[in-house]
Amino acid sequence: MANETADPPEMTAASSSEPERPAQAEVVIETRNLTKIYRDFWGRAKVRALKSLDLEVRQGEIFGLLGPNGSGKTTTIKLLLGLIFPTHGQALVLGKPATDEAKNEKIGYLPEESYLYRFLNAVETLDFYGRLFNMPAKVRKQRAAELINLVGLEGAKRRPLKEYSKGMTRRIGLAQALINDPQLILLDEPTSGLDPIGTREMKDLILELKARGKTIVLCSHLLADMQDICDRIAILHRGELKELGRVDSLLQVTDITQLQIKDLSDEAQEEIEAVLRKHHGELVGVNHPKATLEDLFLRIVRESDDHLGRRVVRELPTETASENGSPEKTDES
Amino acid sequence: MVIEQETLPLIEGILHYGLQMLLALGILGVLSLIIAYLVATALYGPIAGGRELKNFLSEICRDWFYTSPRRVLALAWLAMKESINRRVLVVAVIFLILLLFAGWYLDNRGDIAAKMYLSFVFTSMSVLVIVLSVVLSAFSLPSDLNSRTILLIVAKPVRRHEIVLGRVLGFLATGTILLAVMGGISYFFVSRGLDHTHVLRESEIALEDYDPTAENPIVKRGRTAMKHGHRHEVLFYKNGDIYVEDTPGHSHRAEVRTNQQGEEIVQLGEPLSILRARVPRYGTLLFRDRNGELQDKGINVGTEWKYKTCIEGGTRSAGIWTFEDLYEEEFPNGVPLELTLGVYRSYKGDIDSGILGSLRLRNPTDGRTSNPILFRAKEYYTDRLFIPRTVDSPEGPLDLFKHFVVDGKVEMEVRCEERAQYFCMARYDVYARAGDAPFSLNFVKGLTGIWLQMLLILSVGVAASTVLRGSVAMALTIGIALSGHLLDSLKTLAQGENYGGGPLEALIRILTNRNLMVELPNGFYLGPTKMFDAAMRGLLNAVTYIVPDFRLYNMADYVAQGFNINASQLASNIVCGVTYSLIVIIIGHLCLKLRQVA
Ligand SMILES: Nc1ncnc2c1ncn2[C@@H]1O[C@H](COP(=O)(O)OP(=O)(O)OP(=O)(O)O)[C@@H](O)[C@H]1O
Numbered sequence: 001m002a003n004e005t006a007d008p009p010e011m012t013a014a015s016s017s018e019p020e021r022p023a024q025a026e027v028v029i030e031t032r033n034l035t036k037i038y039r040d041f042w043g044r045a046k047v048r049a050l051k052s053l054d055l056e057v058r059q060g061e062i063f064g065l066l067g068p069n070g071s072g073k074t075t076t077i078k079l080l081l082g083l084i085f086p087t088h089g090q091a092l093v094l095g096k097p098a099t100d101e102a103k104n105e106k107i108g109y110l111p112e113e114s115y116l117y118r119f120l121n122a123v124e125t126l127d128f129y130g131r132l133f134n135m136p137a138k139v140r141k142q143r144a145a146e147l148i149n150l151v152g153l154e155g156a157k158r159r160p161l162k163e164y165s166k167g168m169t170r171r172i173g174l175a176q177a178l179i180n181d182p183q184l185i186l187l188d189e190p191t192s193g194l195d196p197i198g199t200r201e202m203k204d205l206i207l208e209l210k211a212r213g214k215t216i217v218l219c220s221h222l223l224a225d226m227q228d229i230c231d232r233i234a235i236l237h238r239g240e241l242k243e244l245g246r247v248d249s250l251l252q253v254t255d256i257t258q259l260q261i262k263d264l265s266d267e268a269q270e271e272i273e274a275v276l277r278k279h280h281g282e283l284v285g286v287n288h289p290k291a292t293l294e295d296l297f298l299r300i301v302r303e304s305d306d307h308l309g310r311r312v313v314r315e316l317p318t319e320t321a322s323e324n325g326s327p328e329k330t331d332e333s
Numbered sequence: 334m335v336i337e338q339e340t341l342p343l344i345e346g347i348l349h350y351g352l353q354m355l356l357a358l359g360i361l362g363v364l365s366l367i368i369a370y371l372v373a374t375a376l377y378g379p380i381a382g383g384r385e386l387k388n389f390l391s392e393i394c395r396d397w398f399y400t401s402p403r404r405v406l407a408l409a410w411l412a413m414k415e416s417i418n419r420r421v422l423v424v425a426v427i428f429l430i431l432l433l434f435a436g437w438y439l440d441n442r443g444d445i446a447a448k449m450y451l452s453f454v455f456t457s458m459s460v461l462v463i464v465l466s467v468v469l470s471a472f473s474l475p476s477d478l479n480s481r482t483i484l485l486i487v488a489k490p491v492r493r494h495e496i497v498l499g500r501v502l503g504f505l506a507t508g509t510i511l512l513a514v515m516g517g518i519s520y521f522f523v524s525r526g527l528d529h530t531h532v533l534r535e536s537e538i539a540l541e542d543y544d545p546t547a548e549n550p551i552v553k554r555g556r557t558a559m560k561h562g563h564r565h566e567v568l569f570y571k572n573g574d575i576y577v578e579d580t581p582g583h584s585h586r587a588e589v590r591t592n593q594q595g596e597e598i599v600q601l602g603e604p605l606s607i608l609r610a611r612v613p614r615y616g617t618l619l620f621r622d623r624n625g626e627l628q629d630k631g632i633n634v635g636t637e638w639k640y641k642t643c644i645e646g647g648t649r650s651a652g653i654w655t656f657e658d659l660y661e662e663e664f665p666n667g668v669p670l671e672l673t674l675g676v677y678r679s680y681k682g683d684i685d686s687g688i689l690g691s692l693r694l695r696n697p698t699d700g701r702t703s704n705p706i707l708f709r710a711k712e713y714y715t716d717r718l719f720i721p722r723t724v725d726s727p728e729g730p731l732d733l734f735k736h737f738v739v740d741g742k743v744e745m746e747v748r749c750e751e752r753a754q755y756f757c758m759a760r761y762d763v764y765a766r767a768g769d770a771p772f773s774l775n776f777v778k779g780l781t782g783i784w785l786q787m788l789l790i791l792s793v794g795v796a797a798s799t800v801l802r803g804s805v806a807m808a809l810t811i812g813i814a815l816s817g818h819l820l821d822s823l824k825t826l827a828q829g830e831n832y833g834g835g836p837l838e839a840l841i842r843i844l845t846n847r848n849l850m851v852e853l854p855n856g857f858y859l860g861p862t863k864m865f866d867a868a869m870r871g872l873l874n875a876v877t878y879i880v881p882d883f884r885l886y887n888m889a890d891y892v893a894q895g896f897n898i899n900a901s902q903l904a905s906n907i908v909c910g911v912t913y914s915l916i917v918i919i920i921g922h923l924c925l926k927l928r929q930v931a
């Protein structure tokens with residue numbers, strides 16, 4: 001167990017005893033049977049990008065969307081924003097249908113690439129998007145200054161975006177997503193192109209936003225970081241949901257038990273060993289050790305590649321998740 | 334030349350031009366509603382489909398209701414920035430260069446110089462602005478969709494119509510600036526191009542034989558040298574007044590001075606009223622034939638344009654204009670008339686002196702008639718005839734407004750007094766000239782016409798580009814603009830009044846090498862061909878109702894020919910144009926709402 005040392009038992013104990021966020025926290029995103037089939041000009045199905053996705057994201061959590069390239073993460077986010085229309089099913093965002101523009105008032109969106117106007121500079125960009133939120137000039141000006149400061153573009157704020165490096169473009173993209181102080185923030189690969197310091201800052205920022213009660217949905221391929229910051233994750237594979245649940249419970253390895261006991265007497269230890277011998281076990285330590293998200297991800301993708309087809313994922317109620325270990329799975333194929 | 338178009342008061346104008354359009358659009362709207370319902374039914378079933386459609390329509394209304402001016406302005410600002418970024422201001426430079434070269438080629442002969450210059454600047458401005466509008470509007474949204482910059486716009490609480498509206502307004506702002514700059518340059522160019530003076534030397538002045546008993550006889554007469562393609566006749570009166578004849582379409586103020594060589598010369602100053610905006614008061618025209626019967630039309634002598642018909646000289650036949658609004662306050666000294674009668678000669682006669690005509694005033698209530706006021710009508714000239722306050726009649730001299738005009742209404746009867754010669758005329762050939770309006774204002778009114786065309790094209794282009802690719806949207810916009818300009822010929826085609834039949838018949842004629850006039854031989858294909866062509870004509874007919882009537886907005890002719898653009902006519906054109914583009918913008922809104930942007 002690679003993270004045995006990195007993840008001391010106290011921490012594990014602390015996180016599992018942490019009071020669960022009440023399950024009745026307000027639902028921010030709800031998708032039902034959300035399906036997207038991209039069609040060609042003649043209406044023939046070209047790509048089944050998303051198949052029957054059922055998701056719920058609650059107020060105040062950081063929700064990670066994982067999956068290999070082309071698994072439908074961006075498609076999901078675009079559906080949530082109403083940029084594309086679902087083939088079947090529906091999505092409710094902040095209590096409104098995804099196609100209702102009014103919901104965007106409280107949403108921030110950082111797309112996977114820069115879709116900013118390259119002839120504008122940073123200040124003009126933020127001012128422009130601020131105006132789209134119908135913000136008065138004074139508020140816009142103040143917000144723009146704060147955000148430029150936050151993303152560290154002070155020195156380049158008057159240069160047109162076409163002169164920006166990839167990471168700088170990413171930073172102004174993030175600033176743009178926060179201009180309206182959104183309740184729900186959708187980040188599509190926020191760290192792509194950022195330097196290590198930028199990545200670190202991005203992580204801190206996301207956690208800070210969470211602390212301020214924002215809901216964050218993000219996709220990323222940086223699994224270690226996702227593991228650190230996400231409350232819950234969903235793993236998509238070829239448009240299908242393969243795994244869904246709390247990160248800490250998903251990563252618990254239930255077929256290994258770890259005991260780490262302080263001040264255990266020799267007799268007691270012998271006794272325990274005797275019990276274990278009786279049951280043909282070998283003591284390693286009493287604990288449920290943590291796997292890495294990377295392990296989980298690779299396993300699921302490998303399994304899914306081997307057994308293509310639907311796999312019903314039912315998330316357990318969060319209260320019991322930490323006791324019961326990994327969620328139930330059934331393979332229908 | 335005289336304007337052939339009608340000028341109608343505001344409400345009537347809107348009713349006249351707008352009603353047809355609105356009717357067509359209404360029919361179109363109902364049709365598309367039915368189609369939309371059918372589609373919705375196919376997708377969701379009859380009841381749910383109806384509900385979806387209703388929701389969609391109410392969403393459209395809600396969008397408009399919650400339009401945010403700040404967002405629209407932000408998007409307009411972006412579009413403006415984008416267009417400036419695309420260096421549209423180069424167009425102004427092109428225009429400047431065009432003008433520099435045009436100076437060499439423009440005919441500045443006195444009588445037509447103003448018309449030439451004005452037509453030239455207006456035509457080039459229209460062409461540049463229209464081309465620019467087409468390119469700007471048709472490629473803007475598609476390029477945004479291509480670069481996906483639209484994603485971030487749509488992810489904000491922007492309503493789809495605000496995107497369309499913002500685009501149109503932004504480009505309109507750029508276009509307006511450009512038009513203002515070009516208009517300013519044009520004004521300068523025209524007034525500079527027409528500005529000239531003449532000098533009359535001693536040697537060019539001849540003494541006149543004059544009647545010493547006359548009150549104020551002409552004592553000397555001179556002719557300036559040819560300059561700017563024209564010369565002026567200058568008359569010197571005994572009391573020292575100098576009169577410069579305005580046959581070239583303008584006059585000058587004359588001044589006697591001594592030049593450096595000590596020679597006494599007559600200096601003619603800057604041209605007067607070379608740029609003018611005449612305010613015409615039109616009447617309605619009826620004809621009386623040689624038997625004294627009233628007719629709608631005169632006789633057709635075959636050579637004049639179709640819209641002018643003729644009266645025969647030396648007979649009772651006459652053209653009778655009824656004016657409804659000549660009031661004493663406006664014409665305190667009498668009524669200046671301008672007549673542009675066509676002259677048709679059955680024998681040549683004296684070409685120089687013109688054909689003798691007469692005009693009689695008649696009181697429309699008691700039928701009292703004045704003595705004939707004689708004039709000579711020359712071909713292709715606008716004759717001026719001043720009706721004084723005191724008019725001779727069989728009862729002696731009578732006051733114009735007391736005895737002939739009743740509540741602004743008076744009849745004027747024009748006859749040709751030379752046997753076997755003809756006057757040809759149409760309604761707008763005779764008008765009372767109620768003074769001049771400021772030319773610069775008229776110039777701006779003419780620019781407003783171009784501005785309206787720009788607005789229409791921008792709306793059509795942006796709306797088309799919500800669903801079509803840039804090049805296709807451009808082609809469609811150009812098509813609509815062209816058919817709007819060529820509406821007359823389109824209508825002819827649509828009504829089957831042209832020779833040679835519809836498209837399929839014409840194709841058969843080409844393939845079988847038959848000219849336009851011969852009958853097609855009977856064959857099995859004749860029936861289907863006619864049917865197909867009839868269907869095409871129906872389609873074309875529908876198109877002629879939907880396409881905006883660009884002739885309405887092409888007011889440059891008025892400016893060029895020196896007629897004031899009627900304010901209410903302008904207002905009605907503005908109302909029509911703005912309404913039309915609003916409707917087009919709504920269509921764009923629907924299209925953009927129905928499509929996915931990613
Ligand atoms: N506009 C489109 N037209 C056709 N197919 C599309 C379109 N957009 C996405 N797809 C397809 O849908 C599938 C899912 O794409 P999506 O962009 O959601 O992947 P992703 O999970 O975001 O991948 P990545 O990690 O590479 O960003 C892919 O197979 C992709 O080819």
Ligand SMILES: [Mg+2]
Pocket residue numbers: 073074075112188
């Ligand atoms: Mg993606």
